[in-house]
Amino acid sequence: MGSGQLARMFALEAIPNGYEVFVYSPDSHSPAGGVGAKEFVSEYDDKEALLSFLKSIDALTFEFENIPETALSIIEEFEKESNLIVRPSPNCIRIAQNRWKEKSSFREAKIPTVNFYPIFTDQDKNETPSKVSYPCILKTNTMGYDGKGQVKCKSKEELISTLSTLQEFNHIVEEFFPFTSEASVIIARFQDGTISHFRPSLNIHKNHILDLTFHPGNFSPNIEKNLVDFAKKLAEEIDYVGVFGIEFFIKGDEILCNEFAPRPHNSGHFTQDGGSLSQFSLQLRTLCNLPSPKEIPVRAVTMKNILGEDYKPGSKLWNQTLENPHYHLHLYGKTEARKGRKMGHWNYSGPNPESAFKDWE
Numbered sequence: 001m002g003s004g005q006l007a008r009m010f011a012l013e014a015i016p017n018g019y020e021v022f023v024y025s026p027d028s029h030s031p032a033g034g035v036g037a038k039e040f041v042s043e044y045d046d047k048e049a050l051l052s053f054l055k056s057i058d059a060l061t062f063e064f065e066n067i068p069e070t071a072l073s074i075i076e077e078f079e080k081e082s083n084l085i086v087r088p089s090p091n092c093i094r095i096a097q098n099r100w101k102e103k104s105s106f107r108e109a110k111i112p113t114v115n116f117y118p119i120f121t122d123q124d125k126n127e128t129p130s131k132v133s134y135p136c137i138l139k140t141n142t143m144g145y146d147g148k149g150q151v152k153c154k155s156k157e158e159l160i161s162t163l164s165t166l167q168e169f170n171h172i173v174e175e176f177f178p179f180t181s182e183a184s185v186i187i188a189r190f191q192d193g194t195i196s197h198f199r200p201s202l203n204i205h206k207n208h209i210l211d212l213t214f215h216p217g218n219f220s221p222n223i224e225k226n227l228v229d230f231a232k233k234l235a236e237e238i239d240y241v242g243v244f245g246i247e248f249f250i251k252g253d254e255i256l257c258n259e260f261a262p263r264p265h266n267s268g269h270f271t272q273d274g275g276s277l278s279q280f281s282l283q284l285r286t287l288c289n290l291p292s293p294k295e296i297p298v299r300a301v302t303m304k305n306i307l308g309e310d311y312k313p314g315s316k317l318w319n320q321t322l323e324n325p326h327y328h329l330h331l332y333g334k335t336e337a338r339k340g341r342k343m344g345h346w347n348y349s350g351p352n353p354e355s356a357f358k359d360w361e
């Protein structure tokens with residue numbers, strides 16, 4: 001489901017492994033279509049079109065979580081009465097697409113997370129501002145990505161006035177956590193419960209969008225172990241089968257889980273040039289139940305996203321980078337370079353990975 005860059009990079013793994021890849025989304029000339037995936041172009045809630053797609057495949061996975069409930073139910077029903085394999089389960093997608101359910105799952109799995117409060121009713125709207133510690137962030141409960149749908153409020157007055165402008169409920173309020181670093185773990189869980197994972201990475205965001213990932217993240221052994229243990233706990237708690245990326249905030253010894261994405265993650269793109277398996281290979285292996293190593297050794301890699309405003313093929317910097325054999329370019333086949341749009345990324349796998357993208361501004 002989906003035909004953007006994550007589907008493209010999945011196809012670039014699956015097709016050379018001998019599989020045919022079909023993608024379903026409302027878009028034609030998609031990133032995945034551009035590398036040989038066959039496109040089914042229809043709205044997600046078009047039942048007839050979705051059923052004809054489902055009938056033509058053997059196994060289904062997702063490149064993003066914002067799939068309407070109508071489509072998830074159709075998939076779930078079809079799965080019951082057919083041999084179609086669906087990984088991860090629609091239920092895991094439902095959890096990941098809804099911040100309230102997601103953070104509640106963290107709580108149930110005893111994974112520490114920020115304090116969060118619902119804004120689902122008039123009563124929530126009236127009572128929450130007195131319960132929260134400030135600053136806080138008001139977030140849309142569903143459909144948020146790359147910091148979209150978030151407002152930071154420094155005081156109770158600011159939250160009350162922001163809440164009064166809301167067109168609809170379906171929000172949550174989170175307390176702001178003054179982290180010193182952000183980390184993520186890419187993990188895969190197989191049908192039989194076996195887990196494969198990479199070491200944690202360090203992530204730097206710019207304007208709420210991932211800018212840089214450093215792998216491995218150079219955390220203390222204790223922090224590193226806790227990060228991986230939390231990822232495993234979540235996978236087991238929600239009986240997840242497939243690959244996910246899970247994001248954390250760190251301050252001193254304290255770790256809070258922020259969110260997870262039920263699919264390969266932008267902060268896992270380093271795996272493509274780590275000299276070992278990529279996160280897309282794990283997605284394929286979990287989907288098709290293929291053998292996999294448990295711990296995946298990856299050399300140091302730094303990843304930098306290329307957003308619309310940085311997309312300058314032919315510029316001096318771009319050409320100098322291409323002249324260096326340690327930089328690997330991955331482009332997503334998007335023609336329109338809008339500001340903030342993810343166009344591709346660079347992976348750097350040479351000496352001094354910490355300074356690979358210094359002075360790039």
Ligand code: ADP
Nearest residue numbers: 114144145146147148174175176177205208259
């Ligand atoms: P998205 O779904 O848009 O990725 P996130 O919840 O991950 O939303 O927020 C994007 C970024 O905003 C985070 O990576 C972090 O840098 C910052 N952020 C979000 N929530 C908090 C919080 N509670 N405390 C501090 N920073 C936050």
Ligand code: MG
Nearest residue numbers: 146247258259
């Ligand atoms: Mg995020």
